[in-house]
Amino acid sequence: xxxxxxxxxxxxxxxxxxxxxxxxxxxxxxxxxxxxxxxxxxxxxxxxxxxxxxxxxxxxxxxxxxxxxxxxxxxxxxxxxxxxxxxxxxxxxxxxxxxxxxxxxxxxxxxxxxxxxxxxxxxxxxxxxxxxxxxxxxxxxxxxxxxxxxxxxxxxxxxxxxxxxxxxxxxxxxxxxxxxxxxxxxxxxxxxxxxxxxxxxxxxxxxxxxxxxxxxxxxxxxxxxxxxxxxxxxxxxxxxxxxxxxxxxxxxxxxxxxxxxxxxxxxxxxxxxxxxxxxxxxxxxxxxxxxxxxxxxxxxxxxxxxxxxxxxxxxxxxxxxxxxxxxxxxxxxxxxxxxxxxxxxxxxxxxxxxxxxxxxxxxxxxxxxxxxxxxxxxxxxxxxxxxxxxxxxxxxxxxxxxxxxxxxxxxxxxxxxxxxxxxxxxxxxxxxxxxxxxxxxxxxxxxxxxxxxxxxxxxxxxxxxxxxxxxxxxxxxxxxxxxxxxxxxx
Numbered sequence: 001x002x003x004x005x006x007x008x009x010x011x012x013x014x015x016x017x018x019x020x021x022x023x024x025x026x027x028x029x030x031x032x033x034x035x036x037x038x039x040x041x042x043x044x045x046x047x048x049x050x051x052x053x054x055x056x057x058x059x060x061x062x063x064x065x066x067x068x069x070x071x072x073x074x075x076x077x078x079x080x081x082x083x084x085x086x087x088x089x090x091x092x093x094x095x096x097x098x099x100x101x102x103x104x105x106x107x108x109x110x111x112x113x114x115x116x117x118x119x120x121x122x123x124x125x126x127x128x129x130x131x132x133x134x135x136x137x138x139x140x141x142x143x144x145x146x147x148x149x150x151x152x153x154x155x156x157x158x159x160x161x162x163x164x165x166x167x168x169x170x171x172x173x174x175x176x177x178x179x180x181x182x183x184x185x186x187x188x189x190x191x192x193x194x195x196x197x198x199x200x201x202x203x204x205x206x207x208x209x210x211x212x213x214x215x216x217x218x219x220x221x222x223x224x225x226x227x228x229x230x231x232x233x234x235x236x237x238x239x240x241x242x243x244x245x246x247x248x249x250x251x252x253x254x255x256x257x258x259x260x261x262x263x264x265x266x267x268x269x270x271x272x273x274x275x276x277x278x279x280x281x282x283x284x285x286x287x288x289x290x291x292x293x294x295x296x297x298x299x300x301x302x303x304x305x306x307x308x309x310x311x312x313x314x315x316x317x318x319x320x321x322x323x324x325x326x327x328x329x330x331x332x333x334x335x336x337x338x339x340x341x342x343x344x345x346x347x348x349x350x351x352x353x354x355x356x357x358x359x360x361x362x363x364x365x366x367x368x369x370x371x372x373x374x375x376x377x378x379x380x381x382x383x384x385x386x387x388x389x390x391x392x393x394x395x396x397x398x399x400x401x402x403x404x405x406x407x408x409x410x411x412x413x414x415x416x417x418x419x420x421x422x423x424x425x426x427x428x429x430x431x432x433x434x435x436x437x438x439x440x441x442x443x444x445x446x447x448x449x450x451x452x453x454x455x456x457x458x459x460x461x462x463x464x465x466x467x468x469x470x471x472x473x474x475x476x477x478x479x480x481x482x483x484x485x486x487x488x489x490x
Contacts, residue, residue, distance in 0.1 A: 122151030
């Protein structure tokens with residue numbers, strides 16, 4: 001007996017003897033018929049099947065890339081918005097699980113294929129009103145492709161299913177901080193676990209992605225020994241967690257974690273993800289510390305906005321900013337500790353040098369931080385030790401145009417949001433020209449930036465319970481985009 005393997009399905013074809021030519025012919029005909037009927041399952045080992053990789057391109061023209069494989073296997077291919085090249089991960093399954101996994105995954109993949117097609121169609125629609133449904137309002141100015149974003153968002157609401165692993169014990173799993181600089185981390189975990197949305201599914205085989213609900217912030221609180229800078233306990237915890245879910249469930253090994261995601265707003269989130277090579281390299285890492293020079297990969301990772309809510313709510317002064325016509329007496333404002341490479345440069349050039357630029361290291365006690373934001377046209381957001389800063393979201397809340405001074409920072413939701421429509425970017429090398437650059441912004445352009453801040457605000461608000469288009473949904477949408485661009489091919 002000779003065994004020929006067709007895409008993980010073994011067909012046993014008896015070799016013909018010289019005296020059984022007729023019987024051999026019949027067998028060959030039957031094999032050809034069987035292959036035609038089940039062509040969606042079979043691929044020839046002699047010819048290389050073509051893999052069409054979809055790209056949900058929200059910033060520019062949609063492209064199609066082709067990949068080939070010399071044998072049947074699930075293949076996870078990430079087709080990024082930001083790059084023309086694609087990165088592929090060949091995912092070789094356990095032989096006994098191949099057919100079962102393929103059959104169970106068929107429905108989610110069909111749903112994603114339909115979503116991709118709908119987004120492609122919408123991407124070419126230039127009039128947003130043609131795709132908006134009754135009651136929905138979006139500003140065209142703040143998105144790269146508003147029609148594509150809106151259609152993608154609607155497809156997410158309609159189809160996206162997330163399986164949350166139930167393994168793990170409190171407090172480091174299924175919980176997180178909700179009232180400090182890492183608020184985004186805890187609030188997302190709590191909303192994912194207990195929110196009234198329809199994204200979570202208890203049926204793991206129907207899920208598009210799998211969420212690991214551990215909190216790196218709580219790991220630091222309960223496992224880290226102060227002043228040691230030893231992150232080994234964090235990595236051990238994450239490694240043990242991955243071992244647990246990958247042993248108990250088939251999903252991690254099926255895709256080598258490419259459809260799994262973790263979320264962390266702690267600076268050490270990227271370091272914790274190094275506990276397992278597939279977690280670091282393949283999974284979707286949702287991180288506040290989105291530094292592209294330190295391994296953050298916008299092809300597959302998601303930039304998480306850092307939101308500092310000490311009380312759990314938006315500071316009262318920032319709930320309702322003054323009317324747009326209210327004059328602001330200061331050109332720019334910053335107050336913060338001198339740490340990292342950028343802030344010392346800013347303070348060296350501007351602290352106490354110009355009354356138009358209110359620049360402080362530590363704010364004097366008689367001055368109020370949020371009042372100064374509300375009284376300034378521009379709020380400076382220089383990176384500290386890490387690239388992210390809660391000042392960006394605070395600037396959005398106060399409708400004080402954020403001035404991003406950073407290097408290698410992938411801004412939150414930048415795959416769909418057009419940051420240049422509501423912020424100003426200043427290179428570190430141009431900090432000495434800061435006033436010149438800001439004074440060079442025409443008044444009508446400044447008013448446009450300020451109006452767009454009002455429009456983009458809802459995408460950065462943590463609501464309880466969550467509301468459509470808020471930050472919880474935008475985070476999920478960023479994960480949804482990465483999953484759309486990850487196709488498990490047959």
